[in-house]
Amino acid sequence: MSVEVRIPTILRTFTGGAKAVHGTGATLQQVLDDIEARNPGLKDRIVESETLRRFVNVYVNDEDVRFSGGLNAPIADGDIVVVLPAVAGG
Amino acid sequence: MVRYASLAESVGHTPLVGLPHLSPSATVRLWAKLEDYNPTGSIKDRAVFTMIKAAETDGSLRPGATILEPTSGNTGIALAMAAKLGGYRLICVMPENTSLERKQLLAIWGAEIVSSPAEGGSNEAIRVAKQLAAEHPDWVMLYQYGNPANAEAHYLTTGPEILEDLPEVTHVVAGLGTTGTLMGVGRFFADKKADVKIIAAEPRYGELVYGLRNLEEGFVPELYDASYVTSRFSVGSRDAVRRVRELLEREGIFAGLSSGAILHAGLAQATKAVNAGESADIVLIIADGGWKYLSTGAYSGDLDASEDFLDTQVWA
Structure with missing residues:
Protein backbone atom coordinates (compact mmCIF):
# COMPACT_ATOMS: atom_id res chain seq x y z
CA MET A 1 0.00 0.00 0.00
CA SER A 2 2.24 2.79 -1.22
CA VAL A 3 0.96 6.27 -1.94
CA GLU A 4 2.61 9.43 -3.19
CA VAL A 5 2.36 12.47 -0.95
CA ARG A 6 3.06 15.80 -2.71
CA ILE A 7 4.68 18.39 -0.51
CA PRO A 8 4.31 22.18 -1.02
CA THR A 9 7.42 24.34 -1.38
CA ILE A 10 7.20 25.78 2.14
CA LEU A 11 7.35 22.31 3.74
CA ARG A 12 10.20 20.87 1.66
CA THR A 13 12.72 21.80 4.32
CA PHE A 14 11.39 18.69 6.07
CA THR A 15 11.83 16.42 3.03
CA GLY A 16 15.36 17.41 2.01
CA GLY A 17 13.86 19.44 -0.84
CA ALA A 18 11.85 16.53 -2.29
CA LYS A 19 8.61 17.53 -4.03
CA ALA A 20 6.98 14.21 -3.14
CA VAL A 21 7.54 11.42 -0.64
CA HIS A 22 6.08 7.93 -0.43
CA GLY A 23 4.23 6.42 2.48
CA THR A 24 2.05 3.51 3.46
CA GLY A 25 -1.12 3.20 5.52
CA ALA A 26 -4.85 2.53 5.33
CA THR A 27 -5.81 6.00 6.54
CA LEU A 28 -4.37 9.49 6.10
CA GLN A 29 -3.28 9.42 9.75
CA GLN A 30 -1.28 6.22 9.16
CA VAL A 31 0.32 7.60 6.00
CA LEU A 32 1.35 10.80 7.82
CA ASP A 33 2.79 8.77 10.71
CA ASP A 34 4.71 6.65 8.23
CA ILE A 35 6.26 9.57 6.33
CA GLU A 36 7.03 11.36 9.62
CA ALA A 37 9.38 8.50 10.51
CA ARG A 38 11.63 9.42 7.56
CA ASN A 39 10.86 13.17 7.50
CA PRO A 40 10.89 14.30 11.14
CA GLY A 41 8.93 17.47 11.89
CA LEU A 42 6.72 17.28 8.79
CA LYS A 43 3.58 15.94 10.46
CA ASP A 44 3.60 18.71 13.06
CA ARG A 45 3.32 21.29 10.25
CA ILE A 46 0.23 19.53 8.85
CA VAL A 47 -1.53 18.33 12.00
CA GLU A 48 -2.19 20.20 15.23
CA SER A 49 -3.97 18.65 18.24
CA GLU A 50 -5.12 15.63 16.23
CA THR A 51 -6.73 17.71 13.50
CA LEU A 52 -5.57 19.33 10.25
CA ARG A 53 -4.08 22.77 10.71
CA ARG A 54 -6.42 25.59 9.68
CA PHE A 55 -4.24 26.87 6.83
CA VAL A 56 -3.38 23.44 5.41
CA ASN A 57 -5.54 21.56 2.91
CA VAL A 58 -5.01 17.88 2.13
CA TYR A 59 -6.54 16.23 -0.93
CA VAL A 60 -6.75 12.52 -1.73
CA ASN A 61 -7.20 12.04 -5.49
CA ASP A 62 -8.20 15.73 -5.65
CA GLU A 63 -10.94 15.48 -2.98
CA ASP A 64 -10.54 17.61 0.17
CA VAL A 65 -10.21 15.12 3.05
CA ARG A 66 -12.13 17.41 5.41
CA PHE A 67 -15.25 16.10 3.59
CA SER A 68 -14.18 12.46 3.52
CA GLY A 69 -13.16 11.61 7.07
CA GLY A 70 -10.33 14.04 7.81
CA LEU A 71 -7.33 12.25 9.29
CA ASN A 72 -9.37 9.02 9.18
CA ALA A 73 -9.94 9.36 5.42
CA PRO A 74 -9.34 5.96 3.82
CA ILE A 75 -6.28 5.59 1.61
CA ALA A 76 -5.90 2.96 -1.13
CA ASP A 77 -2.84 1.76 -3.00
CA GLY A 78 -1.89 4.18 -5.75
CA ASP A 79 -3.79 7.16 -4.31
CA ILE A 80 -2.22 10.58 -4.67
CA VAL A 81 -2.18 12.78 -1.60
CA VAL A 82 -1.61 16.51 -2.15
CA VAL A 83 -0.76 18.88 0.71
CA LEU A 84 -1.24 22.61 0.01
CA PRO A 85 -1.41 25.83 2.00
CA ALA A 86 -4.85 27.50 1.92
CA VAL A 87 -5.00 30.33 -0.63
CA ALA A 88 -7.74 32.73 -1.67
CA GLY A 89 -9.48 33.29 -4.99
CA GLY A 90 -11.95 35.95 -6.07
CA MET B 1 -40.03 40.65 -18.51
CA ASN B 38 -24.47 39.76 -16.29
CA PRO B 39 -23.63 43.42 -17.11
CA THR B 40 -19.85 43.13 -16.71
CA GLY B 41 -19.77 39.53 -17.86
CA SER B 42 -19.42 37.65 -14.60
CA ILE B 43 -21.25 36.37 -11.53
CA LYS B 44 -19.49 39.04 -9.46
CA ASP B 45 -22.03 41.67 -10.48
CA ARG B 46 -24.46 40.00 -8.07
CA ALA B 47 -22.11 40.27 -5.09
CA VAL B 48 -20.85 43.74 -5.94
CA PHE B 49 -24.23 45.45 -6.29
CA THR B 50 -25.45 43.78 -3.10
CA MET B 51 -22.32 44.81 -1.17
CA ILE B 52 -22.50 48.40 -2.43
CA LYS B 53 -26.17 48.70 -1.60
CA ALA B 54 -25.55 47.35 1.91
CA ALA B 55 -22.68 49.79 2.48
CA GLU B 56 -24.74 52.75 1.17
CA THR B 57 -27.64 51.74 3.40
CA ASP B 58 -25.57 51.40 6.58
CA GLY B 59 -23.82 54.70 5.85
CA SER B 60 -20.27 53.34 5.51
CA LEU B 61 -20.18 54.29 1.81
CA ARG B 62 -20.88 57.97 1.18
CA PRO B 63 -20.96 60.00 -2.05
CA GLY B 64 -17.51 60.61 -3.51
CA ALA B 65 -15.84 57.94 -1.38
CA THR B 66 -12.81 55.88 -2.43
CA ILE B 67 -13.38 52.14 -2.56
CA LEU B 68 -10.44 49.77 -2.10
CA GLU B 69 -10.65 46.04 -2.86
CA PRO B 70 -8.29 43.07 -3.24
CA THR B 71 -9.37 41.07 -6.29
CA SER B 72 -8.00 38.68 -8.88
CA GLY B 73 -10.17 40.38 -11.49
CA ASN B 74 -13.90 39.80 -11.84
CA THR B 75 -14.89 41.50 -8.59
CA GLY B 76 -12.73 44.44 -9.53
CA ILE B 77 -14.31 44.72 -12.99
CA ALA B 78 -17.83 44.58 -11.53
CA LEU B 79 -16.86 47.13 -8.88
CA ALA B 80 -15.34 49.42 -11.50
CA MET B 81 -18.62 49.59 -13.38
CA ALA B 82 -20.66 50.01 -10.19
CA ALA B 83 -18.25 52.67 -8.90
CA LYS B 84 -18.61 54.62 -12.14
CA LEU B 85 -22.40 54.53 -11.83
CA GLY B 86 -22.27 55.48 -8.15
CA GLY B 87 -19.63 58.21 -8.50
CA TYR B 88 -16.97 56.49 -6.41
CA ARG B 89 -13.22 56.25 -6.95
CA LEU B 90 -11.97 52.66 -7.10
CA ILE B 91 -8.56 51.22 -6.30
CA CYS B 92 -8.06 47.49 -6.91
CA VAL B 93 -5.19 45.49 -5.49
CA MET B 94 -4.58 42.68 -7.96
CA PRO B 95 -1.86 40.00 -8.25
CA GLU B 96 0.55 40.89 -11.08
CA ASN B 97 0.09 37.39 -12.59
CA THR B 98 -3.48 37.82 -13.80
CA SER B 99 -4.63 38.06 -17.41
CA LEU B 100 -3.94 41.17 -19.48
CA GLU B 101 -7.62 41.58 -20.31
CA ARG B 102 -8.52 41.99 -16.66
CA LYS B 103 -6.16 44.94 -16.34
CA GLN B 104 -7.47 46.43 -19.59
CA LEU B 105 -11.10 46.16 -18.49
CA LEU B 106 -10.37 47.74 -15.13
CA ALA B 107 -8.68 50.64 -16.89
CA ILE B 108 -11.60 51.09 -19.30
CA TRP B 109 -14.02 51.55 -16.41
CA GLY B 110 -11.64 53.97 -14.73
CA ALA B 111 -10.29 51.89 -11.85
CA GLU B 112 -6.77 52.37 -10.51
CA ILE B 113 -4.67 49.23 -10.08
CA VAL B 114 -2.11 48.47 -7.39
CA SER B 115 -0.18 45.33 -8.32
CA SER B 116 0.72 42.81 -5.65
CA PRO B 117 3.54 40.23 -6.01
CA ALA B 118 2.89 37.04 -7.99
CA GLU B 119 4.18 34.84 -5.17
CA GLY B 120 1.29 34.15 -2.83
CA GLY B 121 -1.41 35.05 -5.39
CA SER B 122 -4.57 36.53 -3.91
CA ASN B 123 -3.28 36.05 -0.36
CA GLU B 124 -0.71 38.77 -1.11
CA ALA B 125 -3.35 41.04 -2.69
CA ILE B 126 -5.41 40.74 0.49
CA ARG B 127 -2.38 41.49 2.67
CA VAL B 128 -1.43 44.56 0.61
CA ALA B 129 -5.04 45.83 0.59
CA LYS B 130 -5.35 45.47 4.36
CA GLN B 131 -2.12 47.42 4.77
CA LEU B 132 -3.37 50.20 2.46
CA ALA B 133 -6.70 50.28 4.31
CA ALA B 134 -4.87 50.78 7.60
CA GLU B 135 -2.88 53.67 6.07
CA HIS B 136 -6.03 55.29 4.61
CA PRO B 137 -8.82 54.99 7.17
CA ASP B 138 -11.15 57.10 4.99
CA TRP B 139 -11.09 54.52 2.17
CA VAL B 140 -13.87 51.93 2.18
CA MET B 141 -12.92 48.28 1.74
CA LEU B 142 -16.02 46.23 0.95
CA TYR B 143 -13.88 43.12 1.52
CA GLN B 144 -15.59 40.41 -0.50
CA TYR B 145 -13.94 37.63 1.57
CA GLY B 146 -15.70 38.57 4.78
CA ASN B 147 -18.69 40.68 3.69
CA PRO B 148 -21.96 38.84 4.46
CA ALA B 149 -23.64 40.76 1.60
CA ASN B 150 -21.48 38.78 -0.86
CA ALA B 151 -23.06 35.46 0.21
CA GLU B 152 -26.44 37.14 0.71
CA ALA B 153 -26.56 38.08 -2.99
CA HIS B 154 -26.53 34.38 -3.87
CA TYR B 155 -28.96 33.47 -1.11
CA LEU B 156 -31.40 36.04 -2.49
Whole structure:
Protein backbone atom coordinates (compact mmCIF):
# COMPACT_ATOMS: atom_id res chain seq x y z
CA MET A 1 0.00 0.00 0.00
CA SER A 2 2.24 2.79 -1.22
CA VAL A 3 0.96 6.27 -1.94
CA GLU A 4 2.61 9.43 -3.19
CA VAL A 5 2.36 12.47 -0.95
CA ARG A 6 3.06 15.80 -2.71
CA ILE A 7 4.68 18.39 -0.51
CA PRO A 8 4.31 22.18 -1.02
CA THR A 9 7.42 24.34 -1.38
CA ILE A 10 7.20 25.78 2.14
CA LEU A 11 7.35 22.31 3.74
CA ARG A 12 10.20 20.87 1.66
CA THR A 13 12.72 21.80 4.32
CA PHE A 14 11.39 18.69 6.07
CA THR A 15 11.83 16.42 3.03
CA GLY A 16 15.36 17.41 2.01
CA GLY A 17 13.86 19.44 -0.84
CA ALA A 18 11.85 16.53 -2.29
CA LYS A 19 8.61 17.53 -4.03
CA ALA A 20 6.98 14.21 -3.14
CA VAL A 21 7.54 11.42 -0.64
CA HIS A 22 6.08 7.93 -0.43
CA GLY A 23 4.23 6.42 2.48
CA THR A 24 2.05 3.51 3.46
CA GLY A 25 -1.12 3.20 5.52
CA ALA A 26 -4.85 2.53 5.33
CA THR A 27 -5.81 6.00 6.54
CA LEU A 28 -4.37 9.49 6.10
CA GLN A 29 -3.28 9.42 9.75
CA GLN A 30 -1.28 6.22 9.16
CA VAL A 31 0.32 7.60 6.00
CA LEU A 32 1.35 10.80 7.82
CA ASP A 33 2.79 8.77 10.71
CA ASP A 34 4.71 6.65 8.23
CA ILE A 35 6.26 9.57 6.33
CA GLU A 36 7.03 11.36 9.62
CA ALA A 37 9.38 8.50 10.51
CA ARG A 38 11.63 9.42 7.56
CA ASN A 39 10.86 13.17 7.50
CA PRO A 40 10.89 14.30 11.14
CA GLY A 41 8.93 17.47 11.89
CA LEU A 42 6.72 17.28 8.79
CA LYS A 43 3.58 15.94 10.46
CA ASP A 44 3.60 18.71 13.06
CA ARG A 45 3.32 21.29 10.25
CA ILE A 46 0.23 19.53 8.85
CA VAL A 47 -1.53 18.33 12.00
CA GLU A 48 -2.19 20.20 15.23
CA SER A 49 -3.97 18.65 18.24
CA GLU A 50 -5.12 15.63 16.23
CA THR A 51 -6.73 17.71 13.50
CA LEU A 52 -5.57 19.33 10.25
CA ARG A 53 -4.08 22.77 10.71
CA ARG A 54 -6.42 25.59 9.68
CA PHE A 55 -4.24 26.87 6.83
CA VAL A 56 -3.38 23.44 5.41
CA ASN A 57 -5.54 21.56 2.91
CA VAL A 58 -5.01 17.88 2.13
CA TYR A 59 -6.54 16.23 -0.93
CA VAL A 60 -6.75 12.52 -1.73
CA ASN A 61 -7.20 12.04 -5.49
CA ASP A 62 -8.20 15.73 -5.65
CA GLU A 63 -10.94 15.48 -2.98
CA ASP A 64 -10.54 17.61 0.17
CA VAL A 65 -10.21 15.12 3.05
CA ARG A 66 -12.13 17.41 5.41
CA PHE A 67 -15.25 16.10 3.59
CA SER A 68 -14.18 12.46 3.52
CA GLY A 69 -13.16 11.61 7.07
CA GLY A 70 -10.33 14.04 7.81
CA LEU A 71 -7.33 12.25 9.29
CA ASN A 72 -9.37 9.02 9.18
CA ALA A 73 -9.94 9.36 5.42
CA PRO A 74 -9.34 5.96 3.82
CA ILE A 75 -6.28 5.59 1.61
CA ALA A 76 -5.90 2.96 -1.13
CA ASP A 77 -2.84 1.76 -3.00
CA GLY A 78 -1.89 4.18 -5.75
CA ASP A 79 -3.79 7.16 -4.31
CA ILE A 80 -2.22 10.58 -4.67
CA VAL A 81 -2.18 12.78 -1.60
CA VAL A 82 -1.61 16.51 -2.15
CA VAL A 83 -0.76 18.88 0.71
CA LEU A 84 -1.24 22.61 0.01
CA PRO A 85 -1.41 25.83 2.00
CA ALA A 86 -4.85 27.50 1.92
CA VAL A 87 -5.00 30.33 -0.63
CA ALA A 88 -7.74 32.73 -1.67
CA GLY A 89 -9.48 33.29 -4.99
CA GLY A 90 -11.95 35.95 -6.07
CA MET B 1 -40.03 40.65 -18.51
CA VAL B 2 -36.62 41.62 -19.80
CA ARG B 3 -37.01 45.38 -19.53
CA TYR B 4 -35.11 47.09 -16.71
CA ALA B 5 -34.95 50.68 -15.48
CA SER B 6 -31.14 50.68 -15.58
CA LEU B 7 -28.13 48.44 -16.09
CA ALA B 8 -27.84 47.89 -12.34
CA GLU B 9 -31.38 46.56 -12.23
CA SER B 10 -30.56 43.96 -14.89
CA VAL B 11 -28.11 41.95 -12.76
CA GLY B 12 -29.01 38.27 -12.42
CA HIS B 13 -31.91 36.38 -14.06
CA THR B 14 -29.31 34.47 -16.09
CA PRO B 15 -30.26 31.60 -18.41
CA LEU B 16 -30.00 27.97 -17.33
CA VAL B 17 -29.20 25.88 -20.37
CA GLY B 18 -29.10 22.12 -20.79
CA LEU B 19 -25.88 20.38 -21.83
CA PRO B 20 -27.33 17.53 -23.95
CA HIS B 21 -23.99 16.46 -25.43
CA LEU B 22 -22.08 16.30 -22.14
CA SER B 23 -24.90 14.76 -20.08
CA PRO B 24 -24.30 11.02 -19.72
CA SER B 25 -27.97 9.94 -19.98
CA ALA B 26 -31.59 11.10 -20.04
CA THR B 27 -31.75 10.73 -16.25
CA VAL B 28 -28.33 12.16 -15.36
CA ARG B 29 -28.34 15.65 -16.78
CA LEU B 30 -25.96 18.59 -16.66
CA TRP B 31 -27.12 22.20 -16.79
CA ALA B 32 -25.12 25.40 -17.14
CA LYS B 33 -26.11 28.68 -15.47
CA LEU B 34 -24.57 31.31 -17.70
CA GLU B 35 -23.33 34.11 -15.45
CA ASP B 36 -21.51 35.82 -18.32
CA TYR B 37 -24.95 37.28 -19.14
CA ASN B 38 -24.47 39.76 -16.29
CA PRO B 39 -23.63 43.42 -17.11
CA THR B 40 -19.85 43.13 -16.71
CA GLY B 41 -19.77 39.53 -17.86
CA SER B 42 -19.42 37.65 -14.60
CA ILE B 43 -21.25 36.37 -11.53
CA LYS B 44 -19.49 39.04 -9.46
CA ASP B 45 -22.03 41.67 -10.48
CA ARG B 46 -24.46 40.00 -8.07
CA ALA B 47 -22.11 40.27 -5.09
CA VAL B 48 -20.85 43.74 -5.94
CA PHE B 49 -24.23 45.45 -6.29
CA THR B 50 -25.45 43.78 -3.10
CA MET B 51 -22.32 44.81 -1.17
CA ILE B 52 -22.50 48.40 -2.43
CA LYS B 53 -26.17 48.70 -1.60
CA ALA B 54 -25.55 47.35 1.91
CA ALA B 55 -22.68 49.79 2.48
CA GLU B 56 -24.74 52.75 1.17
CA THR B 57 -27.64 51.74 3.40
CA ASP B 58 -25.57 51.40 6.58
CA GLY B 59 -23.82 54.70 5.85
CA SER B 60 -20.27 53.34 5.51
CA LEU B 61 -20.18 54.29 1.81
CA ARG B 62 -20.88 57.97 1.18
CA PRO B 63 -20.96 60.00 -2.05
CA GLY B 64 -17.51 60.61 -3.51
CA ALA B 65 -15.84 57.94 -1.38
CA THR B 66 -12.81 55.88 -2.43
CA ILE B 67 -13.38 52.14 -2.56
CA LEU B 68 -10.44 49.77 -2.10
CA GLU B 69 -10.65 46.04 -2.86
CA PRO B 70 -8.29 43.07 -3.24
CA THR B 71 -9.37 41.07 -6.29
CA SER B 72 -8.00 38.68 -8.88
CA GLY B 73 -10.17 40.38 -11.49
CA ASN B 74 -13.90 39.80 -11.84
CA THR B 75 -14.89 41.50 -8.59
CA GLY B 76 -12.73 44.44 -9.53
CA ILE B 77 -14.31 44.72 -12.99
CA ALA B 78 -17.83 44.58 -11.53
CA LEU B 79 -16.86 47.13 -8.88
CA ALA B 80 -15.34 49.42 -11.50
CA MET B 81 -18.62 49.59 -13.38
CA ALA B 82 -20.66 50.01 -10.19
CA ALA B 83 -18.25 52.67 -8.90
CA LYS B 84 -18.61 54.62 -12.14
CA LEU B 85 -22.40 54.53 -11.83
CA GLY B 86 -22.27 55.48 -8.15
CA GLY B 87 -19.63 58.21 -8.50
CA TYR B 88 -16.97 56.49 -6.41
CA ARG B 89 -13.22 56.25 -6.95
CA LEU B 90 -11.97 52.66 -7.10
CA ILE B 91 -8.56 51.22 -6.30
CA CYS B 92 -8.06 47.49 -6.91
CA VAL B 93 -5.19 45.49 -5.49
CA MET B 94 -4.58 42.68 -7.96
CA PRO B 95 -1.86 40.00 -8.25
CA GLU B 96 0.55 40.89 -11.08
CA ASN B 97 0.09 37.39 -12.59
CA THR B 98 -3.48 37.82 -13.80
CA SER B 99 -4.63 38.06 -17.41
CA LEU B 100 -3.94 41.17 -19.48
CA GLU B 101 -7.62 41.58 -20.31
CA ARG B 102 -8.52 41.99 -16.66
CA LYS B 103 -6.16 44.94 -16.34
CA GLN B 104 -7.47 46.43 -19.59
CA LEU B 105 -11.10 46.16 -18.49
CA LEU B 106 -10.37 47.74 -15.13
CA ALA B 107 -8.68 50.64 -16.89
CA ILE B 108 -11.60 51.09 -19.30
CA TRP B 109 -14.02 51.55 -16.41
CA GLY B 110 -11.64 53.97 -14.73
CA ALA B 111 -10.29 51.89 -11.85
CA GLU B 112 -6.77 52.37 -10.51
CA ILE B 113 -4.67 49.23 -10.08
CA VAL B 114 -2.11 48.47 -7.39
CA SER B 115 -0.18 45.33 -8.32
CA SER B 116 0.72 42.81 -5.65
CA PRO B 117 3.54 40.23 -6.01
CA ALA B 118 2.89 37.04 -7.99
CA GLU B 119 4.18 34.84 -5.17
CA GLY B 120 1.29 34.15 -2.83
CA GLY B 121 -1.41 35.05 -5.39
CA SER B 122 -4.57 36.53 -3.91
CA ASN B 123 -3.28 36.05 -0.36
CA GLU B 124 -0.71 38.77 -1.11
CA ALA B 125 -3.35 41.04 -2.69
CA ILE B 126 -5.41 40.74 0.49
CA ARG B 127 -2.38 41.49 2.67
CA VAL B 128 -1.43 44.56 0.61
CA ALA B 129 -5.04 45.83 0.59
CA LYS B 130 -5.35 45.47 4.36
CA GLN B 131 -2.12 47.42 4.77
CA LEU B 132 -3.37 50.20 2.46
CA ALA B 133 -6.70 50.28 4.31
CA ALA B 134 -4.87 50.78 7.60
CA GLU B 135 -2.88 53.67 6.07
CA HIS B 136 -6.03 55.29 4.61
CA PRO B 137 -8.82 54.99 7.17
CA ASP B 138 -11.15 57.10 4.99
CA TRP B 139 -11.09 54.52 2.17
CA VAL B 140 -13.87 51.93 2.18
CA MET B 141 -12.92 48.28 1.74
CA LEU B 142 -16.02 46.23 0.95
CA TYR B 143 -13.88 43.12 1.52
CA GLN B 144 -15.59 40.41 -0.50
CA TYR B 145 -13.94 37.63 1.57
CA GLY B 146 -15.70 38.57 4.78
CA ASN B 147 -18.69 40.68 3.69
CA PRO B 148 -21.96 38.84 4.46
CA ALA B 149 -23.64 40.76 1.60
CA ASN B 150 -21.48 38.78 -0.86
CA ALA B 151 -23.06 35.46 0.21
CA GLU B 152 -26.44 37.14 0.71
CA ALA B 153 -26.56 38.08 -2.99
CA HIS B 154 -26.53 34.38 -3.87
CA TYR B 155 -28.96 33.47 -1.11
CA LEU B 156 -31.40 36.04 -2.49
CA THR B 157 -30.89 35.59 -6.24
CA THR B 158 -28.68 32.74 -7.56
CA GLY B 159 -30.20 30.04 -5.34
CA PRO B 160 -33.86 30.99 -5.95
CA GLU B 161 -33.28 31.30 -9.71
CA ILE B 162 -31.89 27.75 -9.84
CA LEU B 163 -34.75 26.27 -7.85
CA GLU B 164 -37.35 28.12 -9.90
CA ASP B 165 -35.90 27.00 -13.24
CA LEU B 166 -35.05 23.45 -12.14
CA PRO B 167 -37.15 22.25 -9.17
CA GLU B 168 -35.66 18.75 -9.60
CA VAL B 169 -32.08 20.00 -9.03
CA THR B 170 -29.89 17.49 -7.11
CA HIS B 171 -26.42 19.11 -7.25
CA VAL B 172 -24.99 22.59 -7.60
CA VAL B 173 -21.31 22.89 -8.56
CA ALA B 174 -19.61 26.26 -8.14
CA GLY B 175 -16.10 27.63 -7.97
CA LEU B 176 -14.46 28.32 -4.64
CA GLY B 177 -12.71 31.67 -4.34
CA THR B 178 -14.25 34.03 -1.82
CA THR B 179 -16.73 31.19 -1.10
CA GLY B 180 -19.58 33.72 -1.49
CA THR B 181 -21.44 31.78 -4.20
CA LEU B 182 -21.15 28.47 -2.36
CA MET B 183 -22.14 29.95 1.01
CA GLY B 184 -25.18 31.82 -0.34
CA VAL B 185 -26.44 29.03 -2.58
CA GLY B 186 -25.58 26.43 0.09
CA ARG B 187 -27.53 28.25 2.78
CA PHE B 188 -30.47 28.77 0.41
CA PHE B 189 -30.72 25.06 -0.37
CA ALA B 190 -30.15 24.11 3.29
CA ASP B 191 -33.32 26.11 3.99
CA LYS B 192 -35.40 25.15 0.93
CA LYS B 193 -34.27 21.76 -0.36
CA ALA B 194 -31.73 20.30 2.02
CA ASP B 195 -30.89 17.18 0.02
CA VAL B 196 -29.27 19.20 -2.79
CA LYS B 197 -25.53 18.51 -2.80
CA ILE B 198 -23.27 21.57 -2.87
CA ILE B 199 -20.01 20.81 -4.65
CA ALA B 200 -17.01 23.13 -4.52
CA ALA B 201 -14.49 23.18 -7.38
CA GLU B 202 -11.31 24.85 -6.22
CA PRO B 203 -8.63 25.85 -8.73
CA ARG B 204 -5.24 24.29 -8.04
CA TYR B 205 -2.58 26.72 -9.17
CA GLY B 206 1.11 26.23 -9.84
CA GLU B 207 3.80 26.42 -7.19
CA LEU B 208 4.38 30.15 -7.62
CA VAL B 209 0.91 30.99 -6.30
CA TYR B 210 1.47 28.81 -3.23
CA GLY B 211 4.80 30.53 -2.67
CA LEU B 212 4.01 31.74 0.83
CA ARG B 213 6.83 32.39 3.23
CA ASN B 214 5.20 30.29 5.94
CA LEU B 215 1.97 28.49 6.69
CA GLU B 216 0.69 31.35 8.81
CA GLU B 217 0.32 33.35 5.59
CA GLY B 218 -2.36 30.88 4.49
CA PHE B 219 -5.86 32.27 4.14
CA VAL B 220 -9.38 30.97 4.60
CA PRO B 221 -12.12 33.52 3.78
CA GLU B 222 -14.03 34.67 6.86
CA LEU B 223 -17.27 33.84 5.00
CA TYR B 224 -16.40 30.15 4.68
CA ASP B 225 -18.52 27.69 6.64
CA ALA B 226 -17.74 24.11 5.59
CA SER B 227 -21.14 22.89 6.84
CA TYR B 228 -22.77 24.33 3.69
CA VAL B 229 -20.53 22.29 1.38
CA THR B 230 -20.98 18.56 0.61
CA SER B 231 -17.64 17.91 -1.12
CA ARG B 232 -14.72 19.98 -2.30
CA PHE B 233 -12.45 19.14 -5.22
CA SER B 234 -9.13 20.60 -6.28
CA VAL B 235 -8.77 20.94 -10.07
CA GLY B 236 -5.45 21.70 -11.73
CA SER B 237 -4.92 23.91 -14.78
CA ARG B 238 -4.56 20.95 -17.19
CA ASP B 239 -7.98 19.52 -16.32
CA ALA B 240 -9.51 23.01 -16.34
CA VAL B 241 -8.17 23.76 -19.83
CA ARG B 242 -9.13 20.33 -21.18
CA ARG B 243 -12.68 20.74 -19.89
CA VAL B 244 -13.15 24.33 -20.97
CA ARG B 245 -12.21 23.24 -24.49
CA GLU B 246 -14.67 20.35 -24.22
CA LEU B 247 -17.44 22.76 -23.21
CA LEU B 248 -16.68 24.76 -26.36
CA GLU B 249 -16.38 21.74 -28.68
CA ARG B 250 -19.36 19.77 -27.42
CA GLU B 251 -21.84 22.44 -26.34
CA GLY B 252 -20.63 25.62 -28.06
CA ILE B 253 -20.18 27.43 -24.74
CA PHE B 254 -17.18 29.77 -24.59
CA ALA B 255 -16.50 29.94 -20.86
CA GLY B 256 -13.77 31.21 -18.56
CA LEU B 257 -11.14 28.87 -17.14
CA SER B 258 -12.73 28.40 -13.72
CA SER B 259 -15.73 26.91 -15.53
CA GLY B 260 -13.45 24.18 -16.89
CA ALA B 261 -12.68 23.24 -13.28
CA ILE B 262 -16.41 23.29 -12.49
CA LEU B 263 -17.26 21.05 -15.44
CA HIS B 264 -14.52 18.64 -14.33
CA ALA B 265 -16.03 18.36 -10.84
CA GLY B 266 -19.57 18.20 -12.29
CA LEU B 267 -18.72 15.34 -14.64
CA ALA B 268 -17.26 13.40 -11.70
CA GLN B 269 -20.60 13.79 -9.88
CA ALA B 270 -22.45 12.70 -13.02
CA THR B 271 -20.32 9.55 -13.31
CA LYS B 272 -20.92 8.80 -9.66
CA ALA B 273 -24.70 9.07 -10.18
CA VAL B 274 -24.58 6.83 -13.27
CA ASN B 275 -22.56 4.19 -11.39
CA ALA B 276 -24.98 4.29 -8.45
CA GLY B 277 -27.97 3.97 -10.79
CA GLU B 278 -29.36 7.28 -9.54
CA SER B 279 -30.90 10.12 -11.49
CA ALA B 280 -29.31 13.55 -11.15
CA ASP B 281 -29.79 17.13 -12.31
CA ILE B 282 -26.47 18.86 -11.86
CA VAL B 283 -26.20 22.64 -12.17
CA LEU B 284 -22.81 24.09 -13.10
CA ILE B 285 -22.32 27.76 -12.31
CA ILE B 286 -20.47 29.16 -15.32
CA ALA B 287 -18.92 32.21 -13.62
CA ASP B 288 -17.79 34.06 -16.74
CA GLY B 289 -17.10 33.87 -20.47
CA GLY B 290 -13.78 33.15 -22.13
CA TRP B 291 -13.06 36.62 -23.51
CA LYS B 292 -10.86 37.72 -20.63
CA TYR B 293 -8.58 34.69 -21.07
CA LEU B 294 -7.92 34.76 -24.81
CA SER B 295 -4.42 36.12 -24.27
CA THR B 296 -3.52 33.07 -22.16
CA GLY B 297 -3.75 30.85 -25.25
CA ALA B 298 -5.88 28.36 -23.34
CA TYR B 299 -8.46 27.76 -26.07
CA SER B 300 -6.29 26.38 -28.82
CA GLY B 301 -2.92 24.87 -29.49
CA ASP B 302 -0.73 22.69 -27.36
CA LEU B 303 -2.22 21.58 -24.03
CA ASP B 304 1.21 21.24 -22.38
CA ALA B 305 2.09 24.83 -23.30
CA SER B 306 -1.23 26.10 -21.91
CA GLU B 307 -0.67 24.18 -18.71
CA ASP B 308 2.90 25.47 -18.30
CA PHE B 309 1.83 29.08 -18.80
CA LEU B 310 -1.22 28.89 -16.54
CA ASP B 311 0.83 27.33 -13.75
CA THR B 312 2.39 30.76 -13.22
CA GLN B 313 -0.98 32.59 -13.27
CA VAL B 314 -3.91 33.24 -10.96
CA TRP B 315 -6.26 31.89 -13.64
CA ALA B 316 -9.56 31.65 -11.81
